[in-house]
Amino acid sequence: MIFKPSFINSSIPLAEYPRPQLKRDSYLSLNGEWDYCICKKGEFNGNFDGKILVPYCPECQLSGVNRQLQKDEELHYFRTFSLPENFLKDKLILNVGACDQITEVYLNGNLVGKNYGGYLAFSFDLTPYLKEGENQLHFIVIDDADTEIYARGKQKYKRGGIWYTATSGIWQSVWLESVHDNFIRSLKILPDYDNKCLSITAFSDFEQEVKITVFGDDSAPLKAVIGKTNTAVKIPVPECKPWSPDSPELYPITVKTENDEVESYFGLRTFSTTNINGKAYPTLNNKPIFHNGLLDQGYFHDGLYTPKDNRTMFEQVKAVKDMGFNMLRKHIKIEPQLWYFYCDVLGVLVWQDMINGGAKYKTRRIVLAPFINLHLNDTNYKSMGRSLESRNQYYVEAEGLIEQLYNCVSLCVYTPFNECWGQFDALKTCDWVKSLDSSRLIDHASGWQDMGGGDFCSRHIYFRKAKPKNDKKRILALTEFGGYSLAVEGHVFSSKKFGYKKYKDNSSLYSAYESLYYDQVLPLIENEGLSATVYTQLTDVEDEINGLFTFDGVLKLPKEKVYAINQAVYKKFDECVKK
Numbered sequence: 201m202i203f204k205p206s207f208i209n210s211s212i213p214l215a216e217y218p219r220p221q222l223k224r225d226s227y228l229s230l231n232g233e234w235d236y237c238i239c240k241k242g243e244f245n246g247n248f249d250g251k252i253l254v255p256y257c258p259e260c261q262l263s264g265v266n267r268q269l270q271k272d273e274e275l276h277y278f279r280t281f282s283l284p285e286n287f288l289k290d291k292l293i294l295n296v297g298a299c300d301q302i303t304e305v306y307l308n309g310n311l312v313g314k315n316y317g318g319y320l321a322f323s324f325d326l327t328p329y330l331k332e333g334e335n336q337l338h339f340i341v342i343d344d345a346d347t348e349i350y351a352r353g354k355q356k357y358k359r360g361g362i363w364y365t366a367t368s369g370i371w372q373s374v375w376l377e378s379v380h381d382n383f384i385r386s387l388k389i390l391p392d393y394d395n396k397c398l399s400i401t402a403f404s405d406f407e408q409e410v411k412i413t414v415f416g417d418d419s420a421p422l423k424a425v426i427g428k429t430n431t432a433v434k435i436p437v438p439e440c441k442p443w444s445p446d447s448p449e450l451y452p453i454t455v456k457t458e459n460d461e462v463e464s465y466f467g468l469r470t471f472s473t474t475n476i477n478g479k480a481y482p483t484l485n486n487k488p489i490f491h492n493g494l495l496d497q498g499y500f501h502d503g504l505y506t507p508k509d510n511r512t513m514f515e516q517v518k519a520v521k522d523m524g525f526n527m528l529r530k531h532i533k534i535e536p537q538l539w540y541f542y543c544d545v546l547g548v549l550v551w552q553d554m555i556n557g558g559a560k561y562k563t564r565r566i567v568l569a570p571f572i573n574l575h576l577n578d579t580n581y582k583s584m585g586r587s588l589e590s591r592n593q594y595y596v597e598a599e600g601l602i603e604q605l606y607n608c609v610s611l612c613v614y615t616p617f618n619e620c621w622g623q624f625d626a627l628k629t630c631d632w633v634k635s636l637d638s639s640r641l642i643d644h645a646s647g648w649q650d651m652g653g654g655d656f657c658s659r660h661i662y663f664r665k666a667k668p669k670n671d672k673k674r675i676l677a678l679t680e681f682g683g684y685s686l687a688v689e690g691h692v693f694s695s696k697k698f699g700y701k702k703y704k705d706n707s708s709l710y711s712a713y714e715s716l717y718y719d720q721v722l723p724l725i726e727n728e729g730l731s732a733t734v735y736t737q738l739t740d741v742e743d744e745i746n747g748l749f750t751f752d753g754v755l756k757l758p759k760e761k762v763y764a765i766n767q768a769v770y771k772k773f774d775e776c777v778k779k
Contacts, residue, residue, distance in 0.1 A: 203450050203465065203545045205538075207511045213253060213262075216510050218297055218373040219321075220541040221607045222387055223463040226289075226377040230281065230337070231255055237276040238269060241342065244276055252277070254374060255297065257367040260504040268357065269343055269368035277339035277370065289378045292326045294337075297372025297536055300505075301343040301350055308336050317350050317593075318343065319534045319555055320600040321372070343368035349590050351555030351597050353532045354497065361698045364499055364742050371505045372536050380459035382406050384429070387455060387462070389607040390639060393470035393485055396438040402455050404429040414440075414466075415452040422451070429457065442485050443467030443609055445526040448547030450609065467544060467609035471641055473655055473675060476777055479729030480675045482641060482655075484549075484612070490725070490773040491549060491612075491732035492766055493527030494520060494748065495680060498535055499741045501693060501751040510538055517542045519749070520738065523759055524766030529679070529734045532556055532618060534601055543610040551613040551643070551679075551734070552605060554598045558622025559585030578623050578649060586624040594622070595632070602636050613641045615679075619660065620649035627653040646679045656732070662700045666720045670728045677732035678721070683746045684712050691750035696743040700736070710757050717765045722772045731773065 208215045212231050217223055236252035237244060249265075256263035258275065269275050283292070294305065300318025304311060308331055313324035326335075345355045345366035355366035388401040402410045410429050414437060416422035422440075427433035441449040453464045472483045481488040500507050507513040517539070520528060527549035534555065543550050562585075578584055581591070598616065605611055614633055617623040623645060630644040630653045644654030659668040660680035670676040685699020686709045703709040724730035740747035748762070749755055 205510075205514055205542060205545060207509070207514075213508075214255060214373050214506075214510055214536075216538065218375065219295070219537050221389075221464045221537065222384075224377060224379070224461065226287070226379065228281075228284070228287065228376040230279065230374040230376060233279075235278040236265065238267060238273055239276070241272060241274045244274065244340075248276070248278065255370045255372050256503050256506050257300070257369050257371045259365055259367055260502060260506070262503045262506070262508060268366065269341075270357075271342075271344040271346065273342075275339075275341040275343070275369045277341070278337070280334050280336050281376070282334050283376075283378075287378055288330075290327075290381045291379050291383070292330055293377050293379060294324045294326050295321065295373075295375050295377065296323070296370065297321050297374070298534070299339070299341060299370045299372075300368050301347070302341065304340040306338040306340070309338075317597050317600070318367075319351055319353075320597065320604055321537075326376075339370070341369045346560070347557070348559045348585070348587060349557070349593050351557045351594070353555050359742055360696065362744060364497070365504055367505045382408060382457070383460045384410075384455060384457060384462050386603075387464055387607060388432075389453075389464065389466050391466055391468045391470070393442065393468055396436065396440070396468070398435045398437050398466060398468075399432045400435065400453070400455065401432045402429045402457070404457065404460075407431075408457050411456045413454045413456075415454075416440075419452070437468065440468045443469040443544075443547075444484055445521075445547040445549060448545060448609075450544060464607070465544075465609075466607070469609065471612045471639065473641065476729075477779070478672055479670055480655075480673065481729065481731045481777060482612075482675050488731070488773070488777040489526075490770055491527045491551075491677070492769055493525050493529055493549065493551070493732075493734050495531050495734050495737040496528045497531050497737060497739070497741050498533040499739075501742075505533070513539055514542045516738070516753075517546055517548055519755075521546045521548055522763075523748075524763040527551065527732075527734075528738070529553070529615075531737075534604070537604075540605060540608040540610065544608065548610055550608065550611045551615060552601070552611055553615040553618055553646070554594075554601060556618060556621040557594060558590055558624075559587075561585065561621060576620070576649065578620070578626050578645075578651060581624055584620070584622070584624050586622060590622070591624055594624075598629075598633070599636060602633070606637060611640060613643055613656075615643045615646045617645050617649070619647040620645070623649050626651045630654050641675075643677065643679060662736075666724065668724070668728065668730070670730075675732060676724075676728055676730050677734075678724075678730065679732070679734045680736050681733065682713070682716060683736040684709055684716070685745045686756050687745050688750050688754055688756060691752055691754050692745065693740065693742050693751045697745050698743045699745045702745075706756055710761065713757060714761070714765060717769065721769060725769070725772045726776055729776070733769075
């Protein structure tokens with residue numbers, strides 16, 4: 201069954217239900233105008249500066265604020281709400297898609313919870329402090345974009361080059377739902393492609409009977425099984441077609457207990473590796489597949505971390521697929537859950553980076569050392585800028601990422617570390633990730649600082665001809681390359697322009713791009729078994745002009761010609777693996 205995303209025309213921003221893999225009827229969006237105040241820490245006097253449009257961060261245009269939260273300041277959000285008639289069941293749950301970086305939530309003056317970290321969803325039970333009629337909701341947020349402890353991604357107070365404007369506060373949807381006691385808290389969905397079977401665990405506070413129904417191509421019930429919560433329920437699904445980029449088949453699921461019901465979905469697929477003629481290759485559903493993708497930073501010119509609307513996010517992923525790419529590497533960011541749903545629906549493979557952190561990066565360590573092939577000892581925590589507290593926090597946030605995205609059909613690769621930005625114990629970390637999720641592949645150290653582990657021999661190559669060698673143990677991948685730059689007049693973010701290799705017009709850019717693939721990528725597929733590429737990058741971001749698209753969505757290359765190049769890549773790969 202091919203799902204079709206729907207979009208809502210509403211004065212409420214990003215009004216669509218934000219959690220497609222655990223969806224229930226109870227939904228009250230809190231997106232929209234809130235009162236806000238930015239003040240020195242501890243100096244809030246109850247007065248507000250004005251209105252902020254949630255879920256856009258205060259640093260961006262769409263929020264209506266356009267002000268950078270500093271590390272010595274705190275950000276206050278305030279709004280009231282009243283529940284619709286018959287909305288309240290036993291519990292009222294507040295859901296926050298993401299709020300950067302440390303968040304305290306108060307209801308009617310009472311602290312209901314505190315969240316640490318800026319990238320993961322969190323929820324609090326508001327019931328103990330709920331009143332009849334109007335309720336007062338208050339967030340207090342602090343954020344240090346230079347933090348050594350928490351994940352910070354590519355945020356920086358002074359943007360420039362590959363580092364971008366720091367974001368703070370709420371940047372994903374906020375909503376309320378009401379549930380009965382012992383409700384379904386989460387699902388863990390694992391397809392077993394080889395045995396045409398599905399394993400689903402529904403988690404609740406106490407064991408109870410659960411009924412799981414899988415629906416078929418005609419939306420009629422295909423299979424229904426009774427089991428218990430907190431225990432994996434096996435469901436044979438031999439009738440289900442495989443999921444792949446060429447045929448992204450998804451199937452609806454309902455999970456029902458005595459007093460709760462949620463909707464979800466799955467795709468029947470498996471990711472693994474194979475060896476052909478002494479070279480390792482990635483497989484999808486036990487067949488070799490070339491991962492042909494783009495680096496996706498996930499920044500938007502008007503909303504920074506947040507798109508203007510969900511349709512914009514969907515159309516961007518669709519444009520990637522229409523150009524013939526089959527993969528996106530989500531670079532140093534976790535997206536709203538709808539983004540992963542759109543990749544599932546459209547058939548776009550996802551490589552997911554863990555978010556980097558640690559102490560301030562030393563130029564010699566992250567820039568010079570890789571270009572002279574100098575590999576450092578990533579168990580030297582002082583040299584790598586990783587305190588014990590930051591290492592522990594990395595594992596907390598990485599585990600949260602895995603739990604949050606586990607059910608994503610298209611997610612095929614985790615990248616624990618990128619270009620030694622806060623890298624430590626990469627081999628140990630790789631094993632740890634595998635222990636949490638063995639169903640995906642791992643690029644343990646993308647680009648350089650390769651410790652010899654994981655599933656990929658992963659290389660970043662700019663400025664020079666790509667000549668990586670296959671180590672005959674792991675999949676050879678160009679996980680960043682290209683970075684060809686063009687500033688399109690009238691479509692640049694600022695007068696500052698950063699790029700790896702600059703071109704003067706669209707024609708010269710295309711000639712270089714075409715040569716890159718035909719003269720470097722295709723020979724590497726044939727001679728070295730190259731089987732994954734991540735071109736830098738999908739869009740321009742602020743001063744960085746390496747995108748195939750400008751920051752505001754103008755394509756720099758002819759779509760039909762890019763599509764033809766991608767088809768040549770797949771054809772060459774198929775020829776090589778079938779020899």
